[in-house]
Amino acid sequence: MSEVDRRPVPLWMLSPKEEGEINGRHGKFAREKCKDILTAFTECNRGRLLSTGWACRKQKNDMMECMLHYMHPDFREQIANEFLEEKKQLVLKARQENAELRNRVQGI
Secondary structure, X not given: OOHHHHOOOOHHHOOHHHHHHHHHHHHHHHHHHOHHHHHHHHHHHOOOOOOHHHHOHHHHHHHHHHHHHXXXXXXXXXXXXXXXXXXXXXXXXXXXXXXXXXXXXXXO
8 A cells, every 4th residue: 555545535635425435425424323213203203293392492402402413523523534544545456456456457
């Protein structure tokens, strides 16, 4: 593995689509971590219209606290680093496959 392969990919090199992918993963991560609290809030709201504001206040506050905790930039950075590592592995695999193909073609 060359020195270039070991350097992390800078976040500014991400495309808008990749940024969206990271944001989507971050939201999914937070929802998974807060699953029980989100379910409690949803159940409290079931069958309510106007009374939701005061009847489900505790569940709403719990949900907001949990989501805010897991939507912290530190968690996003962790998810971004995992995404970048996946992307890097795909690039390295493609390079290796291209090198193998070149070697086979040169051997013909």
